[in-house]
Amino acid sequence: MRYTRDELLDMVSAQMPARRWTHVEGVMATSVSLAERYGADPVKADLAALLHDLAKFWPIEQQESVMLEHGLNPELLEYDKQLLHAEVAAFVAEQEYGINDPEVLDAIRYHTSGRVGMTLLDKIVCLADYIEPGRNFPGVDRIRELAEHNLEQALVAGFDSTITFLIEKQKVIFPLTVLARNDIVRRLGYDDK
Numbered sequence: 001m002r003y004t005r006d007e008l009l010d011m012v013s014a015q016m017p018a019r020r021w022t023h024v025e026g027v028m029a030t031s032v033s034l035a036e037r038y039g040a041d042p043v044k045a046d047l048a049a050l051l052h053d054l055a056k057f058w059p060i061e062q063q064e065s066v067m068l069e070h071g072l073n074p075e076l077l078e079y080d081k082q083l084l085h086a087e088v089a090a091f092v093a094e095q096e097y098g099i100n101d102p103e104v105l106d107a108i109r110y111h112t113s114g115r116v117g118m119t120l121l122d123k124i125v126c127l128a129d130y131i132e133p134g135r136n137f138p139g140v141d142r143i144r145e146l147a148e149h150n151l152e153q154a155l156v157a158g159f160d161s162t163i164t165f166l167i168e169k170q171k172v173i174f175p176l177t178v179l180a181r182n183d184i185v186r187r188l189g190y191d192d193k
Helices: 005-013 018-038 042-051 060-069 074-078 081-095 102-109 120-131 140-149 151-168 175-188
Strands: none
Touching (some): 018 042, 018 120, 042 102, 042 120, 060 074, 060 081, 081 102, 120 151, 140 151, 151 175
16 A cells, blocks of 8 residues: 555545545444444455545546546446446556555445445445445435344345335446345345245
């Protein structure tokens, strides 16, 4: 890592409005809490959460340019532009900030979409992004309650909420999100009932 945590805090917070920085702080605190509860590394959880939205407020054209110039996941370009920032953030975290821990980079990369075979850290950062204290959407309190007892059940509820929202808005759903949800459902044995 090229920078201290304090330097990263300054660099990332400078790239976004104050309300988004408040969100990032909430994701950091929630990620650390979930990591401590479920046995993940809280330092890695904090770092991934700190960097998860670092490209969120870059112009879409800039995000697309990074994607194309560096051969990042081209499939993302066919879906909602809100997905791009996670892939770009993971790339920037590695290339510009010197983060070389693949577990941290993947947690950043998959915090919006999920993936099949999510690691514990992936699940924690993804869920923390859903339930941090500043989030206020129908069903978030139920997801928070589930997170107290079962990380995977809470994550499925989060995916369900996102998928339902996209369906109601008649939006295209990124297939990896459905696959990530289904993978966890199978692991929980819900499919066998």
